[in-house]
Amino acid sequence: MATPVEMPKLGNTVEDCLIARWNKRPGEAVAAGELLAEIETDKATFEVTAPLDGTLLEVFFNQGELVPVFTYICVIGEPGESVEPFRPSRAGQPAAAGPAEPPAPRQAAAAPAAQTAQAAAPPPGAVFYSPRARRFAERHGFYPAPAAGSGPGGRVLEADLRRQFHETSRTSFLAGRLVESGQEVRGEGSGLNRMVLARDLAPPPVRLSGVREKIARRMRDSLAATAQDTLHTSAAAAGLLALRARVKAARRQKPLADITIGDMVMFCAVKALVEMPELNAELIDGSLYRHASVHIGFACDTPRGLLVPVVRDAHRRSLGELSERAGELARAAVEGTIQADDLAGATFTVSNLGSFGIESFTPLLNPPQVAILGVDAIGLKPVRRDGKVEFEACIGLSLTLDHQVIDGAPGARFLKRVRERIEEIEEICGLEL
Amino acid sequence: MESGMYDLIVIGAGPGGYEAAAHAGRLGKRVAVIEKQYVGGTCLNAGCIPTKTFLRSSRLLAECRNAAAFGVRVPAAELDMPAVIARKDRVVATLTRGVEGLLKRTGVEVVRGTARLVSRSEVRVDGRPYTARNILIATGSRPSVPPIPGIQSSRVLDSTSVLSLPEIPARLAIIGGGYIGLEFAGFFAAAGTETTVIEVLPRIASGCDADISARLLQALRKSGVRFLTSCAVAAVDGNTVHYRDENGAAASLCADYVLNATGRVPVLENLGLEEVGVDFTRRGIRTSDQGKTNVAGVWACGDVTGRRLLAHAAAREGIVAVNNMFGKPDRIRYEAVPSVIYTHPEVAGVGRTEEELKAEGIAYRKSLAPMALAGRFLVENEAGMGVVKVLAGEKYGEILGVHAMGDLSSEFIVAAAAMIETEMCAADVAQLVFPHPTVSEAMKEAILQLAH
Structure with missing residues (x-):
């Protein structure tokens, strides 16, 4: 005999319950005590079990529908028996063939609000929301970060959302304006009732500029594709300092490039490269290209980030010419007017951090170049001379080489050459001051 | 009831201590408050309340003398000092009974005597031991005696x-x-x-x-x-x-x-602070914004912390400490604690002063409105002086400080405190309805001058 199953009354104040999920489809056999459906109030979910053995003949409501208590929701009996006597008197909607997934929520009164909310945020995906919770989320445009709810299997219930909605920090009037202008909420609000105040905000992360992103990629690639080894030494700087003093003095009398210590070291590096072209080379796809011409790149700190302008044919330039060209390029780099051609094609690079007082560092290679010279600060160093200890001004040098193709010894020999050129700078510079 | 451990022992039944004790009592905790002199503390017995009764009398006297300006003839008015003191005593007695009733209703045990910390969980009251999971020091302050020769004289x-x-x-x-x-x-x-x-x-x-x-x-x-x-x-x-x-x-x-x-100095002596290792200077016990001292289980609130020597700050600090000790995170936000001077005219302020903004390098705009803009002020005060000064952030117009002089400003400054707590901007205040006619309308005027 066909037996209807009704929506139970789960509490004194419960007027209707929602069908959260059908566990059986019409036509399926059910045993007494077996789970038919999960239903929920706004606070909890409950189970409706079969009162007897039989076949589920018909379900009268879809998942997601709100059903008044004591209303028949389905009928169990023998196949062929009529269910019509039990069909609820409402606008005779036959039940769908089976559980519809996802459930089609009944269009509530707040339909326009629900639609805009839906447009603004996608329905929650990662965590399963109960239909009531889903409806609450849509109506309030409220989609908190996914977290397990208190329902069966971590399902988020409406009550979970209501509690979260209440606890979600609101923003103060000022903080609201600041959020609109791009600031972001970090952590919990520190104001009344956890209101987010201005001091709980922080500036949004800054997207890397194109130049910065390029630098970042080059730096990563440099470390990933080469075998970097850095050698440190120092050279007596008396000659550099004397020459610098003479340049300064001479500039008061006549027009002359402002030749810096960095220019002088770069000049010495060029001289050494001409003598040891194996470091004036590029490693490309397993082949080493040695260059007769020295195109020297120098690291330049600009408002847009690190740029490396290139002085072409440096080996053909006098110290004055080298300095003048480097000065022009540096100015253009800082002003942002430098040509792309002047930022490419270096065969060797010099990076000077001496003016910041850096005593030694490990410059990163500019692949496919095989070496880069770091110029450090000038400092005093104790030197034993005639049985006495004296202090001597010395400039630090840090050479990074690609150990794939340059071994330590040739690198050290090159560094020794640079040192010698620095110490004899006054003789080799050819400046008439 | 001397056996067993209390959830909280409060030392001092002033506004910091009794509010904290009552709050803990309402939470169902076993609480004792130890008081050596008078329930209600300085505020009720020798501070806020008695001085306000005096000032009410003197204001009434001034009003009587000025009554002709309001169309009321009052023959020679004079102050009857014994009657003023008697009225003060009556008001204090009424309010003291109120505090005692509050402590009783909330189940707080009042222990008479002088307390001294023995450990982080034990207090001796005139030698008798009391143990507690939490101890809140709310001993308050007393008038300072500066090192001026002759300051001890009977005059x-x-x-x-x-x-x-x-x-x-x-x-x-x-x-x-x-x-x-x-x-x-x-x-x-x-x-x-x-x-x-x-x-x-x-x-x-x-x-x-x-x-x-x-x-x-x-x-x-x-x-x-x-x-x-x-x-x-x-x-x-x-x-x-x-x-x-x-x-x-x-x-x-x-x-x-x-x-x-x-001025006033915190009461720190003979409390056993050194023995228990509580960190303090002569300016007060060091506390966090949660009311914690450096010793776990020992808390402090009110004047004894030397932070803001105001009864209402003490009460809030005490409740914050109780919330934290029983697991509800809370903190006091000092930037929105108002202060009042009950002179005639009254002064009331909340938030930063212009000098503080300058010192902190905060860009601001200011407006200054005479209270006479509010009809009610003229009605009430005749020739009285009054002004409201508002300081707001340069860019967004958030209310940073409201400072008023003029009678009844003490009664509406709390609105400014709420604006600062919620970081309202001057333009937002236009959405609030101020009752008419009230003196608070002068504050609205001053704020709206900064709305854009």
Whole structure:
């Protein structure tokens, strides 16, 4: 005999319950005590079990529908028996063939609000929301970060959302304006009732500029594709300092490039490269290209980030010419007017951090170049001379080489050459001051 | 009930201590509050409340004298000091019963005696041991006695003993132009005393916004108080006060009484703080914004912390400490704690002063509106002075400070405090409805001048 199953009354104040999920489809056999459906109030979910053995003949409501208590929701009996006597008197909607997934929520009164909310945020995906919770989320445009709810299997219930909605920090009037202008909420609000105040905000992360992103990629690639080894030494700087003093003095009398210590070291590096072209080379796809011409790149700190302008044919330039060209390029780099051609094609690079007082560092290679010279600060160093200890001004040098193709010894020999050129700078510079 | 452990023992039944104890009691905790002198503390017995009863009487006196301006004829009004004191005692008694009733209702045990910490969980009250999971120190403060020769003389009163003065002195010298000195100056000047305030700083009410303190000086001078600013008291000799004037020259002043109103210092002595290792300086016990001291389980609130010596700050600090000790995170936000000086005219302020904004380098805009913009102010005050100053952020117009002088400003300053708590901007205030006619409309005017 066909037996209807009704929506139970789960509490004194419960007027209707929602069908959260059908566990059986019409036509399926059910045993007494077996789970038919999960239903929920706004606070909890409950189970409706079969009162007897039989076949589920018909379900009268879809998942997601709100059903008044004591209303028949389905009928169990023998196949062929009529269910019509039990069909609820409402606008005779036959039940769908089976559980519809996802459930089609009944269009509530707040339909326009629900639609805009839906447009603004996608329905929650990662965590399963109960239909009531889903409806609450849509109506309030409220989609908190996914977290397990208190329902069966971590399902988020409406009550979970209501509690979260209440606890979600609101923003103060000022903080609201600041959020609109791009600031972001970090952590919990520190104001009344956890209101987010201005001091709980922080500036949004800054997207890397194109130049910065390029630098970042080059730096990563440099470390990933080469075998970097850095050698440190120092050279007596008396000659550099004397020459610098003479340049300064001479500039008061006549027009002359402002030749810096960095220019002088770069000049010495060029001289050494001409003598040891194996470091004036590029490693490309397993082949080493040695260059007769020295195109020297120098690291330049600009408002847009690190740029490396290139002085072409440096080996053909006098110290004055080298300095003048480097000065022009540096100015253009800082002003942002430098040509792309002047930022490419270096065969060797010099990076000077001496003016910041850096005593030694490990410059990163500019692949496919095989070496880069770091110029450090000038400092005093104790030197034993005639049985006495004296202090001597010395400039630090840090050479990074690609150990794939340059071994330590040739690198050290090159560094020794640079040192010698620095110490004899006054003789080799050819400046008439 | 001396056996067993309390959830909380509060030392001191002033506004910090009794509010905290009652709050913990409402949470169902077993609480004792230890009090050596009087329930209600300084606020109720020798501070806020008694002085306000005095000031109400002196204001009524001033109003009677000025009654003709309001179309009321009052024959010679005069102050009856014993009756003023009797009324004060009645008000205090009523309120004390109220506090006792509150403690009883919330199940708080009141233990009479002097408490001393023995450990982080034990207190001895006149030798009897009491143990608790939490101890809240709320011992308050007392009038400070600066190292001035002769300050101990019998002619020198402090803010407590002056409340029992049976007669109105002919001449009174008040050392200190802070809120305590100013409130008494207003009272005695209205009562007919030749009142002189000696202040070491160039301005009075030094915590106030400078614009307000300058106007208050003007208003109080007009009501008959004499001010000697930038003057340092060197000695008190009987009823003569010797001081150095603003040019450093020696000068003196004769008075029947001298009131020492140089401020208040925390009560830290004989509490066992050193033994238990509680961190403190002579300015107070160090606490976090949660009310914690450096010793776990030992908390402090109110004047004894030396933070904001105000009854309402103490009460909030006490409740914050209780919330934290029983697992509900809470903190006090000092930037929105209002302060009031009950002179005539009243001064009320909340948030930062213009001087503080300058010192912190915060860009701001300001507006200054006369209270006479509000019809009610004219109705109430006739020729009284009043002004509202508002300071708001340069870019967004968020309310940073509201400082008012003028009667009844103490009653609406809480609205400004709420605006600061919720970081309202001047433009948002346009959405609030201010009742008409009230003095608070002057504040609305001043704020809306900064809305854009």
